[in-house]
Amino acid sequence: MKHDSVPERLRETLWHRPLTDAETTELRAWLATHPDAPADWAAEQQLSRALHRLANAPVSSNFTARVLQAVERDTSAAHRPVPPAWRGWWRALGWVPKLATACVVLGLSVLSLHQYQAANRERMAQSVAVLTEAGPLPSPEVLQDFDTISRLAQTPPADEELLALLQ
Secondary structure, three states: OOOOHHHHHHHHHHOOOOOOOHHHHHHHHHHHOOOOOOOHHHHHHHHHHHHHHOOOOOOOOOOOOOOOOOOHHHHHHOOOOOOOOOHHHHOOOOOHHHHHHHHHHHHHHHHHHHHHHHHHHHHHHHHHHHHHHHHOOOOOHHOOOOOOOOHHHOOOOOOOOHHHHOO
16 A cells, blocks of 8 residues: 555554554654644544554454445435435325325215214104104093003903804
8 A cells, every 4th residue: 555645654554553663763753844743643642542452342243244235225325316306295295195084084974974864864754754644643532541442352262162052
């Protein structure tokens, strides 16, 4: 790997391992010619030392496969065509289908209630028509003697012995 500048090459080396004496001498010579860089290098060295002291985190066995899948997903998402604008506004109005369904249910409920009430009115009208065709009702005085009249309609059973003698 070819590096264009001394500080970049030494910085990458510092990320992987501490600098050797020769590399440290090379860095000091470069810092002497660049007076604005020592503060940045001091921070870089402290950060590298802190990172080297950390323990390596265990990585799952399928880590590489998962990273490659994520990269592939991102790449395929970037190449997906953008849907037309008219589709976007319909999806943004997610409440429209719910409102339409509620209106249909409400409309059917009102129509069913109206049909039920109309059928009840029709039955009631038919029962009133039957009563008017039956004629006038008897007066209440006739109904006072109802028990007596109902007993007259009851005839005792025929006396079979008497009928046999009469023949």
